[in-house]
Each structure stands twice: as structure tokens, then as C-alpha cells.
Amino acid sequence: MYINAASTISHQPTFRNAGFSELIEPLDNSSELISPNYKEYIDAGLLRRMSKILRMSVAAAKDCLTQAETAQPGAIIVGTGLGCLQDTEKFLNTFLSIEGLLPPTSFIQSTHNTIAGQISLSIGNHGYNMTHTQNTLSFEHALIDTSLLLGEGKDNIITGAADEFIAFLDEAAEHLNASSKHHLTSGASFFILGKNKTEKSVARVKDVRTAGLIQDIDAAIDSFLLDNFLNISEVDLVLYSDFSEKEKMDSVAHQYFNEHYHADSKLINYTKLSGLYPTNSAFAMHYAVDRIQREPKLKNVLILNGLNKINLGLTLIESLEA
Amino acid sequence: MAVRITGLGIISAIGLTVAENLFSLENSRSGIAPVKYLDSKNDFLVGEVKCSNAELLGYLNIKSQPVSRTSLLGLAAAREAWGRNRHTPELRTGFISATSVGGMDTTERFYKDYLDQNNPDYAVLRCHDSGNTTERIAAELGITGYINTLSTACSSGANAIMLGARLIEQGKLDRVLVGGTDALTNFTINGFRSLMIYDDQWCRPFDESRTGLNLGEGAAFLLLESDKSARISGNPTICCLSGWANAADAYHQTASSPEGTGATMAIQNAIEVSGLSALDISYVNAHGTGTKNNDLSESTAMINVFGDNIPDFSSTKPFTGHTLAAAGAIEAVFSALAIQKGLIFPNLNFNTPIAETGLVPITELQKDQPVVAVLSNSFGFGGNNSSLVFSVNR
Numbered sequence: 001m002y003i004n005a006a007s008t009i010s011h012q013p014t015f016r017n018a019g020f021s022e023l024i025e026p027l028d029n030s031s032e033l034i035s036p037n038y039k040e041y042i043d044a045g046l047l048r049r050m051s052k053i054l055r056m057s058v059a060a061a062k063d064c065l066t067q068a069e070t071a072q073p074g075a076i077i078v079g080t081g082l083g084c085l086q087d088t089e090k091f092l093n094t095f096l097s098i099e100g101l102l103p104p105t106s107f108i109q110s111t112h113n114t115i116a117g118q119i120s121l122s123i124g125n126h127g128y129n130m131t132h133t134q135n136t137l138s139f140e141h142a143l144i145d146t147s148l149l150l151g152e153g154k155d156n157i158i159t160g161a162a163d164e165f166i167a168f169l170d171e172a173a174e175h176l177n178a179s180s181k182h183h184l185t186s187g188a189s190f191f192i193l194g195k196n197k198t199e200k201s202v203a204r205v206k207d208v209r210t211a212g213l214i215q216d217i218d219a220a221i222d223s224f225l226l227d228n229f230l231n232i233s234e235v236d237l238v239l240y241s242d243f244s245e246k247e248k249m250d251s252v253a254h255q256y257f258n259e260h261y262h263a264d265s266k267l268i269n270y271t272k273l274s275g276l277y278p279t280n281s282a283f284a285m286h287y288a289v290d291r292i293q294r295e296p297k298l299k300n301v302l303i304l305n306g307l308n309k310i311n312l313g314l315t316l317i318e319s320l321e322a
Numbered sequence: 323m324a325v326r327i328t329g330l331g332i333i334s335a336i337g338l339t340v341a342e343n344l345f346s347l348e349n350s351r352s353g354i355a356p357v358k359y360l361d362s363k364n365d366f367l368v369g370e371v372k373c374s375n376a377e378l379l380g381y382l383n384i385k386s387q388p389v390s391r392t393s394l395l396g397l398a399a400a401r402e403a404w405g406r407n408r409h410t411p412e413l414r415t416g417f418i419s420a421t422s423v424g425g426m427d428t429t430e431r432f433y434k435d436y437l438d439q440n441n442p443d444y445a446v447l448r449c450h451d452s453g454n455t456t457e458r459i460a461a462e463l464g465i466t467g468y469i470n471t472l473s474t475a476c477s478s479g480a481n482a483i484m485l486g487a488r489l490i491e492q493g494k495l496d497r498v499l500v501g502g503t504d505a506l507t508n509f510t511i512n513g514f515r516s517l518m519i520y521d522d523q524w525c526r527p528f529d530e531s532r533t534g535l536n537l538g539e540g541a542a543f544l545l546l547e548s549d550k551s552a553r554i555s556g557n558p559t560i561c562c563l564s565g566w567a568n569a570a571d572a573y574h575q576t577a578s579s580p581e582g583t584g585a586t587m588a589i590q591n592a593i594e595v596s597g598l599s600a601l602d603i604s605y606v607n608a609h610g611t612g613t614k615n616n617d618l619s620e621s622t623a624m625i626n627v628f629g630d631n632i633p634d635f636s637s638t639k640p641f642t643g644h645t646l647a648a649a650g651a652i653e654a655v656f657s658a659l660a661i662q663k664g665l666i667f668p669n670l671n672f673n674t675p676i677a678e679t680g681l682v683p684i685t686e687l688q689k690d691q692p693v694v695a696v697l698s699n700s701f702g703f704g705g706n707n708s709s710l711v712f713s714v715n716r
Binding site: 076081092093095097109110116117118120121129141152175176210213214278310 | 417422424429430433434437444445447448451452453454456457460461465466467468469470471472473474475481485488489492494508509512513515516517568569570571572573574575576583584587702703704705706
């Protein structure tokens with residue numbers, strides 16, 4: 001499938017900023033979400049009621065439609081690891097502390113599919129509308145669904161992923177001893193994916209695979225590369241994510257690719273760039289596209305998502321010249 | 323198109339197994355009653371699974387905690403549907419569950435303690451996310467690889483079934499266990515009450531006097547197999563899943579369009595995918611929540627598609643309550659049973675047709691019916707509309 005548009009709102013200057021991959025540095029812990037002027041994308045009345053995740057997602061999806069010069073996508077597919085946390089927390093607070101009649105807005109907007117639903121509402125789209133929520137693999141599952149739909153004859157699909165940070169997450173992580181060196185962040189990345197190469201195409205998603213409750217990581221990477229007729233040395237760039245990140249040698253990516261790559265520049269931990277949220281592999285996909293557009297020598301970029309050690313996501317992005 | 327359905331599993335307010343659910347359906351025994359198991363100050367009418375968490379843990383022989391009630395219900399149904407099937411390298415097996423609340427049953431207890439500064443147990447937050455709900459079930463069944471969760475509110479269960487069928491149709495998997503699970507929570511009860519669509523009496527789908535829904539809880543799973551998989555497993559085919567579709571209403575975040583736009587598209591497209599005609603549908607297991615808005619919109623959609631030839635139809639939600647993400651899966655099991663046993667289930671609590679449409683559902687159990695194809699509707703928040711078509715194996 002071909003990537004015909006890409007848009008990301010994150011803690012980095014990614015939005016409507018082609019070439020951002022050359023500019024950005026690893027995030028420090030004081031970074032904040034860089035929000036566009038949402039009024040340019042969302043009706044003021046709707047915007048007032050929208051949480052962060054909804055604003056990011058609708059704006060990024062609409063930006064994709066503008067880039068691809070598409071009025072209506074064939075479908076809308078969203079991945080989200082934790083869904084609409086801001087409204088979920090708000091409604092928990094509401095019903096646990098107020099007696100009697102409760103305001104319904106935060107309940108209505110707490111369901112995971114509010115994101116895809118609000119995109120369809122904002123553009124009047126009646127197509128297939130789906131929401132995948134498999135924690136760190138939610139975006140990869142959205143991509144797999146997209147490839148099924150393209151196989152069924154649908155085209156020009158908006159596919160993306162989003163997660164939002166709320167302050168409670170830092171507290172929870174601390175109590176669960178899950179604190180990481182990485183900064184917990186928010187992000188939304190959306191794409192237009194099509195069956196055929198068009199003048200808007202910037203790169204291609206050659207293959208995507210998930211392995212839940214994985215037993216043998218090396219074997220999974222082996223067979224993924226084999227099925228795509230690639231030697232390890234033909235992978236020009238590996239974008240990886242490991243939650244633990246204690247020592248380099250511990251990481252899935254380094255263990256697998258260490259013998260072949262002696263240049264650190266070929267192995268990039270994208271969580272350092274995006275911050276930590278469950279669907280940050282979607283950020284990595286946009287980053288890959290942006291790099292490919294600027295560096296003709298990059299033919300094959302592998303996104304190796306090991307953010308949750310029991311699950312593995314593999315996505316192969318190919319340049320149009322490959 | 324068609325994939326085979328070779329296993330069924332269910333746990334709901336009307337029984338812990340397929341056999342118990344069937345018995346209740348045949349004897350018009352509703353499972354809706356005042357709250358008993360959920361920690362709630364109120365006595366709202368709900369369709370609870372008649373087991374405490376401790377009883378479920380014992381029944382399922384689960385030692386590892388914390389675990390959400392959503393996972394426990396899901397595991398009960400998934401185990402029954404999986405039955406005695408074995409893992410074999412010849413067959414690529416997947417698992418797709420649907421949930422709208424995930425581990426909210428544990429999270430809301432945590433959050434109450436958190437607000438009260440009453441020594442909250444942060445460890446339960448590990449089972450909050452919907453994906454974890456699914457992974458717990460998959461791990462117990464020994465399924466690895468394609469493990470996924472869908473969350474599209476009240477249509478989630480139907481969407482999980484549809485996604486499984488599509489993965490088999492495109493040769494990505496050989497067999498896949500599909501369904502949904504949701505535990506009853508104060509979060510959802512309060513949510514639907516805030517929308518003022520929670521009935522304090524028994525819900526009355528398709529009745530002029532209807533004023534809302536009763537929430538329920540439960541889970542159901544179905545084993546879908548390709549021809550190759552059924553040949554290797556030797557499992558007999560109960561019926562086929564032959565049509566599926568999802569469409570967005572794009573009308574309102576919670577309300578359905580009065581013209582039933584998205585619902586009409588979902589029904590029409592699902593029948594088209596099945597290769598059948600509207601006249602072939604023997605029975606419609608309606609979404610029929612009992613809210614003013616849904617039942618009118620769904621009735622209009624049925625008239626749009628079927629015209630003067632509306633098939634026998636009923637909502638089984640007066641038996642189970644509205645089980646949200648599990649509803650599409652529970653009703654898929656009921657649809658399969660309708661075909662397998664030649665039954666059409668009654669729409670309990672019905673008296674007076676809706677004035678605008680005049681449609682009358684089936685109100686008494688119909689036995690020995692030639693049920694060759696069943697349409698099952700699931701319509702959710704965000705205008706997420708899905709329809710499935712089940713048919714006899716020919």
C-alpha cells in the first residue's frame with residue numbers, strides 16, 4: 001500500500017513541517033505538545049468540547065485530506081492504546097463525586113471509537129469505520145486492517161493512531177515501578193493509504209505484521225525479512241523501540257542487528273524522539289517517510305516495535321525507487 | 323463468501339454455557355433483575371452474570387491476579403467455543419476480542435479508593451487497557467501471533483466477527499476465535515443514565531412505550547474456520563458466516579439518524595456480501611436496545627431494505643440486557659442457534675407497535691422453523707453500524 005499523505009501532531013515540530021526528521025533531537029523531560037491552531041481545522045463549537053486526543057486526531061486527519069487533495073476517504077481506521085483518557089478520567093471523577101443528574105459529554109467522548117467517529121462526523125463520511133486497541137500494537141493492527149480493505153477494493157483510506165497523556169499516568173507509572181527514562185507524551189499520526197501509486201505517493205508500506213505474546217523474537221524477524229526477500233544488510237535503517245532500554249545490548253533491535261550494523265546512525269530509538277505513548281510506532285512511520293523523501297539512498301526502513309516486551313510489531317517501509 | 327462456524331461459547335445473564343442460554347431462550351426466562359453482584363448503591367435493573375468474581379475465579383481455576391471481570395467472562399466463553407481444539411503448526415490461529423470497558427470494573431474500584439485516599443491498589447491498573455483484557459484470555463488458551471482487540475462501543479462484538487472472517491477470506495489466518503466481552507460497571511450504568519436512556523422498568527424493544535435500555539454483561543466467542551482448517555480439525559460446521567458490513571452513520575456522536583442511513587447501508591451491504599437476497603433472510607436478530615432513538619431508526623432501516631416483506635424479527639436484549647461490546651457476539655451465538663435448532667426467539671415485553679412504523683416483532687418462541695439465513699444488527703455510539711449474515715451450511 002502507498003502512503004499518499006502523512007501528518008503528525010506531537011511534542012516535536014512535526015506538523016506541516018516537511019523535513020522535520022533532519023531537525024529534531026531527542027526530547028527532554030520538559031517538552032510539551034506542539035499544537036497547531038486547531039480552529040483552522042475544526043469548527044469552533046465542536047472544538048470547545050473536544051479533548052486533546054480528539055483535537056489532535058481530527059486536525060491530523062483533515063490535514064491528510066488536504067495534502068492528498070481527497071474530499072472523502074474510502075474508510076477511517078484508527079489505532080489507540082489507551083483511548084480517550086482525559087474524558088474517561090473526567091467521567092470517573094464526575095460519577096464518583098456527584099449525586100444526581102450527571103453531564104453526559106465526558107461519558108459520550110470516553111469510548112475509544114470517539115476518535116474515528118469524530119473524524120467521520122467532521123467530514124460526513126459513511127465508509128467503514130474501525131478502532132483497534134491492542135496496546136502497543138494498535139497502529140500495526142490498523143495498518144493490517146487497511147491492507148485487507150485495499151484488497152477488498154476500497155481505496156484512499158485514512159489510517160492513523162493517537163494516544164493522549166494525562167498527569168495521572170506519571171503517578172500510575174511511578175507506583176507500578178514502570179517509570180522509564182522516556183518522557184510520557186501525547187501524539188497523533190495519520191496517513192492516507194492507497195492501493196496504487198499516484199503522484200501524491202511518498203513511500204510504500206511493503207508489509208506489516210504483529211506477533212502477540214511472542215515466543216521467539218529472532219525467528220519472527222527472520223521470517224518477516226525472508227518473506228520480503230530481504231537480507232539484513234539490505235535494511236538501510238532500523239527504527240526501534242524498547243521499553244526497558246537499560247543497556248544497548250539488551251534491546252531487541254541491537255541484539256538482532258548488532259553484527260551487521262556498526263554505525264549507530266542506522267539504528268534509531270524512535271521513542272527518544274516521540275516520547276513514550278502506546279502508538280508511537282505511527283510517529284516512526286511518519287519519521288521514516290520524511291527521511292526517505294530526503295535521502296535517496298534509503299530504500300528499506302524497518303520499524304521494529306518492541307515497546308511492550310510480550311508483543312512485537314514489524315513494519316517495512318520502502319522508498320518508491322526500491 | 324462464507325466462513326465456517328464450528329464452535330460457540332457464551333456466558334450471560336441467562337446462563338453460563340450455550341446449553342443454559344438456549345434453555346432460557348426456549349422458556350422465555352429473562353436474566354434481568356435488580357443489581358446483586360456489582361458494588362452499587364442503587365437497585366437498577368441489570369442483566370448480570372449470576373456469579374461473583376470469586377465464583378468465576380474458582381469456576382475457571384484462575385490463580386494469577388489481578389484480573390478484570392471482563393477477562394474472566396471472556397475466558398469462560400472463549401474456552402467453551404475453543405472446546406477440545408488443539409494447536410497445530412499446520413493452522414495459523416488468531417484471536418480477536420471486542421470490549422468497550424476493558425478493565426474498567428477494576429479501575430473504577432481503584433479510582434474510588436484513589437479519590438478517597440483509601441490505600442488504592444495501583445497493581446489493578448495493569449488490567450485496565452482493553453488489549454490486556456484480550457491478552458489474558460489468549461494466554462490462557464495458548465494462542466499467540468495475531469491477537470487483536472476492537473473497540474467500537476455497542477457494535478464491537480460484530481466487528482470482531484467481521485474482521486475474523488475477512489482475515490480468513492484473504493488467507494491471513496486459517497481459523498480465528500472471535501467475539502466480545504464486557505463486564506457491568508458503574509461507569510457505564512452512570513453513563514447511560516446521564517444520557518437519560520436507562521429504563522428503570524424492564525426494557526421494551528420496539529414497543530411504543532419504550533423509554534430506554536437495561537445494561538447487561540457477558541461474553542460470547544465463535545470459532546471461525548476456513549475449509550482447510552475444518553478439514554484438518556474435523557469439526558462439523560454449525561452454520562456459516564456469509565455476509566458482513568460496517569458503515570458510519572455520520573449523523574451524531576450518540577444518536578442515530580432518523581432515516582437510518584448508516585443502518586440501512588450496513589444491512590444492505592452485508593446482504594450483498596452474502597450473495598443472498600433480502601427475501602432469503604428468515605429472521606432478523608435486531609439491535610433493538612429499547613431506546614426511542616435506536617428502535618425507530620432501526621425499524622426505518624428495516625423498512626428501507628425489506629419494504630413490505632419484513633422478515634420475522636426480535637430483539638433478545640430483554641433476556642440479556644444490553645451487553646455493549648459483547649452484544650454483537652452474544653447475538654451471533656443466538657443467530658447460530660436459531661439456524662441450528664430451527665428457532666425464532668421472542669421479543670419479550672412487547673405490547674404496542676411504534677406508531678410511526680407499525681412493525682410487530684415475534685413475541686412467542688417459534689419452533690421447527692426453516693431458518694436458512696439470519697441477519698444480526700449491531701449499532702453503536704459514534705454512528706458505528708454493523709450487520710452480519712449467518713446462513714445454513716450448503
